[in-house]
Amino acid sequence: MGALMLQGTGSDVGKSVLVAGLCRAFANRGLVVRPFKPQNMSTNAAVTADGGEIGRAQATQAAAARVAPTTDMNPVLLKPQGDRSSQLVVNGRVRGVLRASAWREGREGLLDEVLASYRRLARAADLVVVEGAGSPAEINLRAGDIANMGFARAAGVPVVLVGDIDRGGVIAALVGTRAVLDPADAAMVQGFLVNKFRGDPALFDAGYREIAARTGWRGFGVVPWLAEAARLPSEDAVVLQKPATARDARIVVACPITPHIANFDDLDPLRLEPEIELVMVPPGRPIPAEAALIVLAGSKATIADLHAVRREGWDIDVRAHVRRGRPVLGLCGGYQMLGRSVADPDGIEGPPETVAGLGLLAVETRLSRGKRLEAVRGTARGAPFEGYEMHMGDTHGPDCARPVTVIEGGRRDGACSPDGLVAGTYVHGIFALAAQRRAWLDVAAGGADHRADVDAALDAIALTLERHLDLAALLALARGAVT
Template sequence: MSAIMLQGTGSDVGKSVLVAGLCRALVRRGYRVRPFKPQNMSNNAAVTADGGEIGRAQALQAIACGVAPHTDMNPVLLKPQADRTSQLIVHGQVRGTLGSGNFRAARGQLLGAVLESYERLQAQCDIVVVEGAGSPAEINLRAGDIANMGFARAAGVPVVLVGDIDRGGVIAAVVGTRTVIDPEDAAMIRGFLINKFRGDPALFTEGYHQIEALSGWPGMGVVPWLDMVARLPSEDAVVLEKRSFSTDAPLVVACPVLPRISNFDDLDPLKLEPSVDLRMIGPGQPIPAEAALIIIPGSKASIADMRAMGAQGWDIDVRAHHRRGGAVLGICGGYQMLGRTIRDPEGIEGPPAAVDGLGLLDVETVLSNAKTLDAVRGRALEADFRGYEMHMGRTNGPDCARPFALLGERPDGAISRDGRVMGSYVHGLFASTGLRDALLRGLGGQSAGEDYDRSVEDALDQIATSLEVHADIAAMVALAKG
């Protein structure tokens, strides 16, 4: 019953990818492996085999381990739905909401639930690979911590600290972490990894040894910049600010980046298509008039995001696009926004409220406490697909008589009378090659036919191979085994 934990000098240093790659590398060495993240904060989530939800990164890490995602892999998930409020998910199910005022006290009470999940995973495998959240250097958050050192010390799990050299200042980041954290916390860290190195690693030899001397921790490798990471589903919305897109592909697909955008990895399979110019439209940018398709993505707070659509003028852009004959697809919260109204009489997303939608589908949505979490298979656009539902609310209206999909015998979504506006509650549609091809053909394009799941598996294998070369996996296994 062994474990090792990767923590970071900051957010977005590559912990999730390194955990996934390490999981795959250990599986290839013959170990039974499980991923674990005590506490996650993300609006990108996945449905699990036991009927709950976890962070998207832990679902990817489960794939790297060759096992089905389970709620024990991420026992506490916070899903931000306002600037100071998050939905609290414990063991895969909604437990209520947390505000900034009660966050610290409440999370400390969740350590028991975290350790229960961790112990169950330990009983199933040889090694648990644990991912921290944010950074242990955020010492203002140390009291009541369950995501980093609070968990590591409670469970007795050794830590490897990950620093991101691409953002600069990595020597200060690693050594500074050693300086500011509690000595007993620092004793849990047994080594460091440098991630995202570009160029000749020999140029960093002196800096690497300086970190060892100043921190007292041994180095465990310098991992190069991994281009294949772009082929993996992403969890952190920060990547939306960094994503670059093709400018010469003939088919423009535009997606507004809503303030509470969720499950935006729905669009990742479109990156496989050389004919698609996928453009994520940020605040202050108009939706391009040349778009063949506008996708309104999922949202953790569809009423607030509908208001944001209006504030950005995107509602005008979408309606103008439709008048010009363009196609629109709404997924989950985006589907709700395509209707006439969204009502929240029970105050699910905040104070009870209602808002007018885009009015492109003759449907209305009423939000409710009941949350649908379900893996599904179905047929849409004359193609088979698989995906998952994750939503709160029910949508009804005349356009539902023309469902977007059939999930067995059950209808899903709606299509407008003119056939150019579609909405669905199903996430993950584009991962199915046949449906992706049907959608692109309907827009005058064509799919390259690449298997998205195979692409993800290949990327995980490539990352594991890179870690075998550039990281001291044997030393990490020795640490894990104590």
């Protein structure tokens, strides 16, 4: 068995994509590969076969390794919610809510559980590719760390540091990280690679040599800009910070970006369709009047996001959209918002309260501590779907007599208004299959299934890494042949 850990000089340097690419590249070589991230922080999560939840990136990395995702691949998941607090998920199950100020104490004892998950994965694999979180250069967070060097040293896993040249200052980022690391932590780093290079990599040869000389680390290569990464499911909210546009397209699908938006990768499959323009609407902008479909995405704090929808005036936009005879779809938290009320009597998301919903569906939601986590498949609007449920609370009311989905086994989910214009469902991933997209959009989509497109993107990324990284040396490092 071998293991290798990618850590970064900062957040969003491309670690998740590189780990996915390496998982696919080594799986293509016939190795049994498993991804692993000790601690993740994301509002986008995936449901495992055993009913647990892990970060969306680790599910994508599992697909890259051609294995089913398991909770051992991401034993600690923090899901930010309101008031500087996060839901703590350990081994796929909700363990409680942590305030940011209590995180140092809250993570005590989690390292043992992280190591247990890692060792279970390692026993069944030829290679474990580990992803760090943030940066080991954040030495103010080093005490009690389980995400970067705390894990690497406890597990004895060698580290390769990733620098992002696209944001600038990559030499300083890599050399500076070496300078601030504790000597014992620095000894875990066995090399570096440079990511997101645009243009001719030969232009960076002198800089590459300078990094090696100043750090004493060997370089494993320069990775070009990976355009295919845009086709992978989104995890980080940074992808939502792009300005909204509505190019000339037959169908505009609009989704407002609420403060606690979650699992917005549900919308990624729509980008496959040449007829569709997906517009993510940021705060301060109205929902485009030309939208053919409005989707209210999931939320980590439904009540807080309901207040935001009203504050932005999006509730007025949605009602005007429906008056024009155009459809609205709510997914999970978005479904809850469409109802008559959302009650949080136990204060799960914040202070106990009941708030009025948008009133477009005759349903009421009551939040509860029990969490449904289940992979599901079935039919919706006469077409097949595959997805998952991940929600806390139940929704009931007259419009549930017109369910959106019928899940295998006969269970019905969701609700529709009498005129069929407003619908809501707890099923995430409902747009993944092309037939389901056509059912919702009533157009001849003719596109590839989202899963197939993601798979093709992973193959393309793996091929690029084969060409630009010294994979043989990385594998030797993972197996302990390089010191």
